[in-house]
Amino acid sequence: MSKDAILSLSNVTHDFGGRRVITGRSPTIRAVEDVSFDVRKGDILGIVGESGSGKTTLAKIMLGLLPPTQGEVLLDGTPIIEMSRKRIAERIQFIFQDPYSSLNPRQSVGQIVGYPLYLRGQENAAERDRKARELLDIVGLSSRFFDAYPSQMSGGQRQRVAIARALITRPDLLICDEPTSALDVSVQSQVLNLLLELREEFGLTYVMVSHNMAVIQHMTTRVAVMFLGRIVEMDTSEKVFGTPQHPYTRLLLNSTLSVNQGAGVPDLNVDAEARHAMRDHPSYVSQRV
Amino acid sequence: MLLNVQNLNVMIPTQGGPLHAVQDVSFSVSKGETLCIVGESGCGKSVTALSLLGLLPKSAKRSASRMTFDGQDMITMSDKQIRALRGNRLSMIFQEPMTALNPLHTLGRQLTDVYMAHRRGNREAARQRAVYLLERVGIAKAAERLGQYPHELSGGLRQRVVIAMALMCEPELIVADEPTTALDVTIQAELLRLLAELQKSMGLGMIMITHDLGLVSRIADRVVVMYAGQVIENALAKELFENPKHPYTRALLGSVPDPSHPRMQPLPSIPGTVPSLVQKMEGCHFRDRCAFASEECRVPIPLVGVGAEHVARCIKTGAQAPNARSTAP
Numbered sequence: 001m002s003k004d005a006i007l008s009l010s011n012v013t014h015d016f017g018g019r020r021v022i023t024g025r026s027p028t029i030r031a032v033e034d035v036s037f038d039v040r041k042g043d044i045l046g047i048v049g050e051s052g053s054g055k056t057t058l059a060k061i062m063l064g065l066l067p068p069t070q071g072e073v074l075l076d077g078t079p080i081i082e083m084s085r086k087r088i089a090e091r092i093q094f095i096f097q098d099p100y101s102s103l104n105p106r107q108s109v110g111q112i113v114g115y116p117l118y119l120r121g122q123e124n125a126a127e128r129d130r131k132a133r134e135l136l137d138i139v140g141l142s143s144r145f146f147d148a149y150p151s152q153m154s155g156g157q158r159q160r161v162a163i164a165r166a167l168i169t170r171p172d173l174l175i176c177d178e179p180t181s182a183l184d185v186s187v188q189s190q191v192l193n194l195l196l197e198l199r200e201e202f203g204l205t206y207v208m209v210s211h212n213m214a215v216i217q218h219m220t221t222r223v224a225v226m227f228l229g230r231i232v233e234m235d236t237s238e239k240v241f242g243t244p245q246h247p248y249t250r251l252l253l254n255s256t257l258s259v260n261q262g263a264g265v266p267d268l269n270v271d272a273e274a275r276h277a278m279r280d281h282p283s284y285v286s287q288r289v
Numbered sequence: 290m291l292l293n294v295q296n297l298n299v300m301i302p303t304q305g306g307p308l309h310a311v312q313d314v315s316f317s318v319s320k321g322e323t324l325c326i327v328g329e330s331g332c333g334k335s336v337t338a339l340s341l342l343g344l345l346p347k348s349a350k351r352s353a354s355r356m357t358f359d360g361q362d363m364i365t366m367s368d369k370q371i372r373a374l375r376g377n378r379l380s381m382i383f384q385e386p387m388t389a390l391n392p393l394h395t396l397g398r399q400l401t402d403v404y405m406a407h408r409r410g411n412r413e414a415a416r417q418r419a420v421y422l423l424e425r426v427g428i429a430k431a432a433e434r435l436g437q438y439p440h441e442l443s444g445g446l447r448q449r450v451v452i453a454m455a456l457m458c459e460p461e462l463i464v465a466d467e468p469t470t471a472l473d474v475t476i477q478a479e480l481l482r483l484l485a486e487l488q489k490s491m492g493l494g495m496i497m498i499t500h501d502l503g504l505v506s507r508i509a510d511r512v513v514v515m516y517a518g519q520v521i522e523n524a525l526a527k528e529l530f531e532n533p534k535h536p537y538t539r540a541l542l543g544s545v546p547d548p549s550h551p552r553m554q555p556l557p558s559i560p561g562t563v564p565s566l567v568q569k570m571e572g573c574h575f576r577d578r579c580a581f582a583s584e585e586c587r588v589p590i591p592l593v594g595v596g597a598e599h600v601a602r603c604i605k606t607g608a609q610a611p612n613a614r615s616t617a618p
């Protein structure tokens with residue numbers, strides 16, 4: 001574990017299933033297998049992979065929401081499973097994919113943003129409101145939204161509310177699970193720009209989970225590529241996108257449809273055999289940088 | 290010309306007042322041509338597609354000055370006549386393969402039903418056609434799959450089944466509404482390639498509705514860009530990507546993350562959001578978000594020619610601007 005690591009994962013494995021059922025035990029599915037890496041201060045770590053590759057499971061483990069079956073997650077050197085939710089929440093916050101379901105429709109924006117402070121219980125109501133207004137201002141929503149309800153807002157505005165809520169306790173690490181995939185392209189860049197600005201302002205560290213390779217390439221310092229629960233390649237963004245080593249990384253890059261008129265749709269030609277070969281291919285994980 | 294739509298309007302009554310979802314939209318599709326309708330959510334592209342197939346909600350009002358499919362007038366067509374076309378010569382691929390298939394019926398039943406409804410053939414002929422098409426869309430052991438239920442298949446396989454289903458009656462035109470957005474990138478590329486290949490070999494016309502400009506650049510012959518219920522630009526794909534005229538089209542192209550942008554630097558973005566279509570808007574719909582907007586943009590803006598087979602709804606498209614301005618009231 002390096003010195004400036006906020007979060008450190010070592011040999012994390014997670015199995016779903018295996019519960020006792022009438023006929024014995026349900027079959028286990030290995031969602032995450034032997035994952036080790038550090039999230040260092042100032043990183044924007046991207047996690048890419050297809051659906052079912054274990055990205056979201058890994059994000060939940062990093063948040064301490066899901067105890068890993070094997071292995072260990074350390075937050076500031078302390079095992080995360082021994083820490084209370086409150087202590088974890090002081091350091092790590094989360095932004096979900098869908099701003100339509102992650103905000104309580106019955107709470108006003110001011111209540112939503114101030115709620116983490118209410119849970120922490122250190123400030124009085126007036127102080128909470130003042131901080132919530134300040135955060136709304138920081139994420140580019142005027143405080144006239146303070147009394148609005150999520151149903152009155154667009155997707156981009158809601159995602160800003162979610163970001164304000166995540167930042168109000170001033171965490172150091174923000175885990176963003178597909179933060180822009182529910183948004184339109186023109187709004188997506190507004191939110192991505194905001195995340196980059198906030199990182200400067202608050203010295204934040206991000207983990208960004210996404211299947212959008214262009215977004216990951218634009219936003220991250222380091223990238224982990226996941227395939228069938230394992231990290232098959234991990235290195236700096238430049239290396240992963242510039243000189244991809246693993247065949248699955250190359251496949252992901254080839255299948256990305258960038259704007260290129262007349263180029264047609266690439267012929268990937270992946271059959272079962274090619275996927276088997278990818279599964280058995282050794283992984284390239286660089287712990288340097 | 291396979292499909293010709295002129296001045297299509299769709300109004301949906303809502304609690305807040307009439308919602309003008311589609312306003313004076315015109316386009317056409319020829320045999321073997323791929324037309325992409327691009328735009329952000331809420332700009333009316335899906336409603337346009339549904340109105341072609343007569344699938345609008347009952348309360349919606351559709352009007353058009355002209356709407357023909359292979360020479361037949363679709364405006365005056367009865368429900369029965371539309372039903373005879375739909376799924377037969379005109380078929381649709383929906384976005385969510387989860388919801389487009391009936392979870393209670395086997396794939397075989399669902400595939401053969403379409404054929405039986407339109408072709409009056411026997412079930413055996415329908416079964417053979419289903420097996421043939423499942424193989425064409427790249428599903429192995431097709432005959433065994435017919436007995437399976439949708440939940441037994443992955444998302445990618447389900448969407449292949451939906452594509453096969455759309456092809457059961459040898460349609461002439463397919464309307465595909467975001468057919469690959471719910472899928473992984475690798476599967477998306479495979480399916481788009483498959484669709485393009487089938488389209489070429491069967492000479493199908495295709496209307497592809499999407500918000501993904503990368504996808505559009507790869508498969509479109511012609512592109513219609515919609516914004517807030519209106520067509521704001523219509524051009525051949527090559528022309529549109531090389532020479533986009535409308536500020537919205539240019540801004541949209543600029544805001545796609547792309548390796549050519551410097552990494553971790555702010556991306557160009559469009560301030561604000563798509564306006565609500567409940568109130569009737571005067572003048573340019575993009576006005577409030579446009580960097581070039583001025584007082585002159587407050588009057589209704591017509592689509593004007595800005596190049597060969599290229600129209601844009603803007604008075605500030607460079608050389609054409611003075612001309613367009615003089616024609617505006």
